[in-house]
Structures are given as structure tokens and as C-alpha cells.
Amino acid sequence: MQIIGPDLLVFGVDDVPACHDFLTAYGLEPQGYSPEKGGLYLALDGTGLEIRRRDDPSLPPALKTGSMLRLQVLGVVDQAALEAVAAELGRDRLVLHLADGSLRTQDDQGFELAFRVTTRTPLELEAEKINAPYHPGRPVNVVGVTQDMPAKPRTLSHIVLFTPDIDVAVGFYRDRLGFRITDTLTGAGPFLRPQANADHHTHFFIRTPEYMQGIEHLACHMGGPTELMLAGSRMMENGFESFWGPGRHKFGSNWFWYFKSPLGCNVEFDADMDTHDDDWAPREAPMGPEASQAFLMQWRKKWAPGGGPGPKG
Amino acid sequence: MVTGVPLTTLADLPDGDSRGFEVEGWRAKVIIVRKGARVFGWRDLCPHYAGGTSMAWRRDAYLNGARTHLACHAHGAWFDIETGVCVQGACLGKRLTRVPLRIDEEGGVHLDRAPREDKA
Ligand code: FES
């Protein structure tokens, strides 16, 4: 099944202007925004978020738990891939063919899903380059960081869902849609990648009681750890609040920095995630602080040691 | 006991709004929500995870979008402003830790007892 991953995540929120402030500070490009109706918030490749009011009649029904996530739109490589999804899911559920060419259905736990031929545009941007002894990554005279360098989310990376039944989730995403399990945090759940995407994960499931079903976080890929650190620091300097990070995960190796948001979930910057193919042997580790990260740090205001007596605190 | 410098004053707290205040020696802020002439004080510690984590998405932004509840903006749990009980989301049935407050004659809002040194 030639699925690439999330193209668009749709939310129904209580405070549209707050989400606008948050997502523009996070670095997504607003499109068609109005405080009454919401808008689109796009990463550089055109993937992103759609923000609407909770009572917007165009939205699919909400989960009973209060989660503001209303729809995941998954991108597939081409029309044939879309038809393969329709044929597979049409065997046991209603799959609507919408006028815009997309498919609309539900997974086995009531999360609303759409599929479309991806609308993302591949980027001609280089990855962050680092210099190491004997192996310079950057040409001479090219500096690694400037205070005002761009640090914008490049693409929607992954979504993490609180889900009451991991077996049901795996039964759908792996067995029906052909996702591969890359690794598992025992006690939480599996990381999955779709077949047309080498990223370590586009989906991760965490087992929770039913009253928590919903979205735990979403993440966008940055161009590298420096961009991630800069983007996160800019958020902190502007009064936004960190939830977890910066740090680097073990499974997936991605750098992370999570921020709380008015979308009812955390919103993460990530960078430098591992990629895999079907030769990969999935790992397993018990969920906990040790397995979750290689290291974890906490932001502080800029400070410098001078020549004189050290500052207090 | 009403002593020392108030954390804030009623005049500085817009009705129906929330603010967070640092207290020396405490690792988490105190959230104050004003409702008319009443104020409600809570530790800025969401009970979803052991030990608690802070709840605002932006400085002082502790209320949900409809401004009916305190909210943890990590996963969207909602808490009753007056009782601190979680009514929706990840901490259902758990509650926030109350911080007793007292208002003096000038409208100054004080911690009702001297803060204990925070252990965590
Ligand atoms: S940490 Fe507060 S709702 Fe999860």
C-alpha cells in the first residue's frame, strides 16, 4: 500500500485566534485565515494543519473525549495507490469518494480518515551540514548559524494517538494499510511507518483508557538540530511554554522539542529522524525515561560568563 | 495570616482571567483565577503524570478556549475552576492542588499561609 503519511491534520478548536498565534509562531504559513473561520497552516512542502471552529458544520464528527483532532488526511503516491486503499477498505466499511477526488472513511477505533494523492511539493533544500575533524560538511567560509536564519517546519512528520486498544490499531494500520512496525515501546505501543515513506515513524500509538482517546502530539520535521534549537528558543523567548525537551529520542534518533498548544495536544519540532526499509529488525524496550531519550535538556535565558565575578543564580 | 507583599491585586486581575505567579522556593507557579470578587489558587501542576507538569500554552494562558475551565494544554484536560476536579481528558477524576489565598482590605491577593519549601 503506497501511503506516504499525513498530508493534513484537521482540528475543530474553541479559540481560533489563539491557534493562529501559536501556529504562526511555530513557523507554519497561514493561508486564508479569519478569526471566525480559521485557516490552513502549511509547512514548506505544503503539508500542514487545518484549523476550524469546533462547531464548524463542514467538520467530521468529534470523538466523545473532547479531543480537537477531527480528521487525518493521509497522502498516497498516485491514483493507483488511492484505488488500492479504496478497494482494501471498501471490503468491510463505507468509503466515500468525495468530489475533490479524496476518500473518506474511519479506522477501527473511530478516528476519521481521508486519503488523497499527496499534494506535497518536494523541497530543494539541503539538510543542515556539520563539520567534523577530517570531514567538513560545509564549504569553507560558510557559517553554521546566524541569529536570524530561517527555521521553518519543512514537512508534517508524524502524529501520535492515544488509543484504547493497540491490537486494533495495529490490526488496521499494519494489516490493512500495510504500515511496518519499526520499534515498540512496551507498555505504550508501536511506531509505524507506511510503505512509501522511509521515516522511522509517521504514527505512534499509546495505549490509554477510552476517555483519553485522541491526539497526544503532532510533529513537523526541521532541517536539522540547529534549526530545531533556534525555532524552540524563539518560542521560549516569546512566552510559549515547553512541555518536553530539547532532547534526542532513542527510537527514531530524532531530536525533539515539544510545546503545549491551544489545539489540545503537544506540538513538536523534530529533526534528523532515522530512515528504514524492510531489512530493519524492529527493536523493543520498556517505555520509560531511559528508553525515551538519549539525553534531555532544559532551555534557559541567554547568559554568558564574563571576566568578572559570576552572576548569581 | 496576611503578611508581606501580595502576589497581585484584584485590580491587576481581569475578571474571568488567569495568571501565573512564581513563588520563591516553589518549583511550580501558582495559578490565580478571578471570578468577580473571588479568587481561586492552584499549583501549576497537571496531575496527568506523577510529579505534575505545567499547564499553560503561553505565559498566563491557563484557561480553555471557551474560558469555562482551567486546562492543561499538553493533552487538553479540563479542570473545574472552583474545585480543581478534572472533568474531561487525561486526568479524569484527579484534581489540582489548591493554594489557599486571602484578599486584604486593599484588594491585595496573598498566599494564605507562608509557603513551605518545595521538596521536589
Ligand atoms: S500532561 Fe496535562 S493533560 Fe497530559
Ligand SMILES: [Fe+2]
Ligand atoms: Fe514525536
